[in-house]
Amino acid sequence: MRLLLEIALTHIRGRARQTVVSVAGVTLGVGFAIGMAALMQGSQDEFVTTLIDAMPHVQITDETRTPRTQPAERIYGAVEIHGLKPRDDPRGILNPVEAMTGLRSWVPGAISAGLRVSGVARYGGTDRGVSILGIEPADELQVSKVAEDIIAGGLSDLVGGGFAAVIGDSLAERLGAGMGDSIRLSASTGVARNFKIVGLFHTGVVATDETLVYVRLKSAQVLAGRQNAVNDIRIRLGDPDAAPAVAARAEELLGLKAVSWQEANESILEAFAVRNIIMYTVVAAILVVAGFGIFNIVSIITHEKARDIAILKSIGFRERDVRIVFMAEGAVMGGLGGALGALLGAALTAYMGTIEFEFREATEVTHLPVTWNWIHYAIAASLALVTAALAGYLPARKAAQGNPVDIIRGAT
Amino acid sequence: MAPLVEARGVTRVLPLTVPVTLVEGVDLAIGPGELVAITGPSGSGKSSLLYLLGLLDSPTEGEVLIDGAPTHAMSTDQRAALRLERIGFVFQFHFLLPEFSVLGNVAIPMRRLGRLAPGDIEARAASILTRLGLGDHMHKRPDQLSGGQRQRVAVARALANDPPLILADEPTGSLDSAASEQVFEILAGIAGQAGKSVVAVTHDIDMAERMDRRVHLVDGRIVSDERRSTRSEGKEART
Known part of the structure; x- marks a missing residue:
């Protein structure tokens, strides 16, 4: 050779x-x-x-991918029902406490329950469509890196009492509002309240910075008119690559739509x-x-x-x-x-x-x-x-x- | 004792649009220690016969035996292995590798065979070159040598693996008379050493006359096969 x-x-x-x-x-x-x-x-x-970093690794909402199995189908094997659609008005996650307890027993990561409500933020005659997310700050800090993106105030200031909100800097800029100002949040249910801005964040993702508003869970429930309701469970995992498996298992156990970050960003x-x-x-x-x-x-x-x-x-x-x-x-x-x-x-x-x-x-x-x-x-x-x-x-x-x-x- | 190489009814036809017969029905056996000249006019099939005897080409009909063993069913690798060990070629042109030194060229067959240690290969190559009067030129490149010297290097390379059969195709065809004589003397000296045989294609009638045996071809057929005893007399005269 x-x-x-x-x-x-x-x-x-x-x-x-x-x-x-x-x-x-x-x-x-x-x-x-x-x-x-x-x-x-x-x-x-x-x-x-x-x-x-900007989104939960797994998000469980109160939707289902397919129509719920009807009682008649469960009881009688011969029954087959066609043409059913998921409910137009989700009622929230049933028994949220039980669901959270069940998830906490096996999910390798942090979990936070919240209520997401569509609405409008108004300040000084300017309206912006927003997504109001009711959270418990302590839990949210476990599942979100929003703390790293806070540029003024903080999530923990939501706990101070009254209606308070933490909003994106882009949204504040577009509304012309700043720290300490009160903006009016109106939910799609028609309920509206004034919220004091106690914090600003900047994630770098425009869609988030322009539309997301953090409030306390209780405040969101007031806006939605749904006491104790939860329609959004977010999970942050130690290993983000495990999200599809966790989502699949959660969906199987809860019967609710669980979306991994990979699925959410599939395209x-x-x-x-x-x-x-x-x-x-x-x-x-x-x-x-x-x-x-x-x-x-x-x-x-x-x-x-x-x-x-x-x-x-x-x-x-x-x-x-x-x-x-x-x-x-x-x-x-x-x-x-x-x-x-x-x-x-x-x-x-x-x-x-x-x-x-x-x-x-x-x-x-x-x-x-x-x-x-x-x-x-x-x-x-x-x-x-x-x-x-x-x-x-x-x-x-x-x-x-x-x-x-x-x-x-x-x-x- | 089996001939070193034997052609039995060998025919070689080139499969062209009009087939050309190079060699036809040749029976020839070369025994140990022979110095054989193959002569004939141009296009008579001398070189073709030599290539067939040296397994560089395959007969269309008949077979070539080396040491009594038929070769027609051998793979190209087996034939290559036989050439490496049992046959040494010398062509009209030296065909030395220009990038290698004289010593390197002579060492190539031994390195390919891989039976000797690198030091032994070099020593043997040097010994052969010295024997052929090239001891002072071992580290030169082929282009630094004269035509006669290059052809002697080609002979040294043919001898490298100590093959019993040397096949030479017009080995002096491109040399002047003095160099031709030197090369002939070397080839003649090889024949008979430890049973080695030399088969040389030549146009030089005088040279052919000085060999043990002269095989004459015309139109691809052997027309005469004469044995002589002049070489031994000549050898005695030379020594």
């Missing part, structure tokens, strides 16, 4: 300039592939992290998956193009070295030996390009990580988000190596199968 590699290296050295060009092609392909992957994975990770995650497929397709295409460079150089070498191939075969080298020589040439170029490409990719990633931007749209990003992931390097380098070996294999096979007599006759 060492002899074969030695022969391969002499061939490569004999074509130094073309080899450098081919290796440079692979290097650029691998380097940019890694840089692009780091950037795309980084933005995805940051976005998902923001999502996970976004699907878009990420599609984006990743596109990215890796582009990466593969780049490396295939680089592979053509290697194919070209190995083809030239096999053509130039046809006489050497013939003499090696006349000496007693097998076809496989000849194939190995030329595949090794492709693999050496691919390996070298892959290694240099990995260095280039790391340099690009490091550089991009230092670039800072300021956005005030959907999320706030203060720097280009990049992710350091060895899998990117492994995939790009492996693809480069496979492409290069394949690019070497095709001309190598042709060279190995050639009849040495034809070449010797041609030469003599």
Whole structure:
């Protein structure tokens, strides 16, 4: 094997300039592939992290995915009822205390029960549609990272007595209200109360900052006219990836719709998956193009070295030996390009990580988000190596199968 | 004792649009220690017969036996292995690998065979080269040598694995008379050493006349196969 590699290296050295060009092609392909992957994975990770932080990992509401099983169906197996729809007016989660106790017995995380009411916030003649979330601050702080996003006051100030609210800074800005001001919250039931702003938050998610209003659970129940009602149980898990399993089990036990953060953002995650497929397709295409460079150089070498191939075969080298020589040439170029490409990719990633931007749209990003992931390097380098070996294999096979007599006759 | 190489009814037809017969119905046995010249006009099938005897090509009909063993059913790998161990080739042009030194070229067959340690390979290659008068050129590249020297390196490479059969295709065809004589002397000297045989295709009638045996081909057929005793006399005269 060492002899074969030695022969391969002499061939490569004999074509130094073309080899450098081919290796440079692979290097650029691998380097940019890694840089692009780091950037795309980084933005995805940051976005998902923001999502996970901003919303409960599992949310149980008082809805059902399918019409409730009717008593007649439960009692008589032969009965089948069609055309039923979930209730238009959910009554809230039945026996919320029992449901919470049941969940607390097995859910590996924090749980908070709340009441979500649609309504309108009014201040100084400006109306904004809002989602009023009644919570117990102590529980909410366990399931939400809103405490980290508080920029004035705090959730715990809701407990101070009276009707108090903590609202998003964007909502406050749009209403023209500030800390200590009283805004009027009207629920869809028609009940309205004045709430004093005791806190402001900024999550970075516009939809949340513009529409969410935190009030105490009791206050929300007053607005909804539903005493002791709860229609929203939120769960925060130690492991966010366990959310689908927890949601499925909760849904099975409670018979209510339980949505994991993955399900809630399915379309976004699907878009990420599609984006990743596109990215890796582009990466593969780049490396295939680089592979053509290697194919070209190995083809030239096999053509130039046809006489050497013939003499090696006349000496007693097998076809496989000849194939190995030329595949090794492709693999050496691919390996070298892959290694240099990995260095280039790391340099690009490091550089991009230092670039800072300021956005005030959907999320706030203060720097280009990049992710350091060895899998990117492994995939790009492996693809480069496979492409290069394949690019070497095709001309190598042709060279190995050639009849040495034809070449010797041609030469003599 | 079985011949080193034997052709039995060997025919080789090139499957072109109009098939071309290179060799037809050849029966030939080369025993140990022979120095054989294959002569004939251009296109008579001399080189084709040599390639068939050396397993570089396969007959369309008939079979080639090496050491009495038929080779027609062998895989390409098995034939390659036989060439590596039992046959040494010398062509009209030296066909040395230009990137390797003289020593490196001679070492290649031994390294491929893998029976000797690297140090022993180098020592044996150096010994063969010294024997062929190339002791001062071992570390040069082929392009730093004269034509005759390169052809002697090619002979040294053919001898590397100590094969019993050396097949030479016009080994002096591209050399001047002095270099041709040197190469011929070397080949003649090899034949008979430890039962080694040399089969050389040549246009040079004088050279053929000095060999033990002369096989003459016309149109792919053997038309004469003469044995002589001139070489031993010549050898005695040379020594």
